[in-house]
Amino acid sequence: MAQGPRGFKLKNVVFIGPPGAGKGTQAAILDDMFSFCHVSTGDLLRAEIAKGSELGNKIKTVMDNGQLVSDDLVAELLKANIDLSSKQYIFDGFPRNVSQAEIFQEEIMDKSEYLAVLFDVDTDKLVDRIVNRRVSSDGAHIYNLKTNPPKVDGVCDVSGLPLVQRKDDTEEVVRNRMNVYLSETKPLVEYYKSKNKLKSVDADLNIDEVTKQIASFLNN
Ligand code: AP5
Numbered sequence: 534m535a536q537g538p539r540g541f542k543l544k545n546v547v548f549i550g551p552p553g554a555g556k557g558t559q560a561a562i563l564d565d566m567f568s569f570c571h572v573s574t575g576d577l578l579r580a581e582i583a584k585g586s587e588l589g590n591k592i593k594t595v596m597d598n599g600q601l602v603s604d605d606l607v608a609e610l611l612k613a614n615i616d617l618s619s620k621q622y623i624f625d626g627f628p629r630n631v632s633q634a635e636i637f638q639e640e641i642m643d644k645s646e647y648l649a650v651l652f653d654v655d656t657d658k659l660v661d662r663i664v665n666r667r668v669s670s671d672g673a674h675i676y677n678l679k680t681n682p683p684k685v686d687g688v689c690d691v692s693g694l695p696l697v698q699r700k701d702d703t704e705e706v707v708r709n710r711m712n713v714y715l716s717e718t719k720p721l722v723e724y725y726k727s728k729n730k731l732k733s734v735d736a737d738l739n740i741d742e743v744t745k746q747i748a749s750f751l752n753n
């Protein structure tokens with residue numbers, strides 16, 4: 534098993550949690566702390582939209598409504614962007630339902646050691662978190678106007694790029710995304726529990742505390 538820079542035993546990690554639970558925030562921190570690669574299917578899909586291709590336009594319609602993009606398309610996009618033979622990943626936003634988990638299991642996870650981390654969070658707080666989220670225009674850095682503001686209004690501290698709001702971060706779309714999470718994604722909790730792979734973090738805590746909890750799982 535590969536060792537991280539601070540001696541942590543590293544595994545592939547699957548993040549499961551509702552919109553706004555902090556998956557992207559934690560993946561970015563853990564990427565920096567250890568030798569993971571963060572792969573977010575949401576980011577891959579947004580990159581496809583940014584190309585302005587016909588496929589990107591179709592994806593955009595689905596994402597703007599908070600629905601899930603087709604399993605085959607997402608699995609194909611993911612496979613084209615990972616290399617499990619030499620890297621270890623945090624999978625953020627994939628799998629998103631049990632059928633994706635099954636594709637994932639056979640083709641990817643059975644070949645590696647992994648852990649699923651559930652971001653357990655009070656969903657009543659999430660709309661507020663999300664409508665106050667701002668991201669650098671390349672999507673790489675995440676802020677919050679209330680809990681994690683940039684030093685200079687509207688500008689990314691790290692890259693200097695302007696901060697923007699995601700198109701699907703309106704209250705109405707967030708509520709759709711939350712319903713999709715409950716009906717499609719939440720069943721993954723039982724799926725990974727039954728495989729004895731599930732750990733849960735209290736994602737209502739502040740960002741540092743959540744990082745500590747996840748790091749403790751990686752260490753064991
Ligand atoms: P995706 O991009 O994956 O979005 P999501 O799952 O809805 O999650 P978010 O990115 O909104 O939230 P997050 O948990 O990453 O929170 P963050 O760290 O930013 O997917 C978008 C869309 O793509 C889907 O709706 C679907 O259409 C499509 N898609 C993606 N994957 C797919 C798949 N596999 N199959 C089919 N379709 C797919 O934090 C949120 C805010 O809270 C930030 O402002 C942050 O600063 C703040 N914050 C973070 N942690 C804390 C904390 N502990 N305390 C206080 N504030 C915090």
Ligand code: MG
Pocket residue numbers: 556557558573575625
């Ligand atoms: Mg995210």
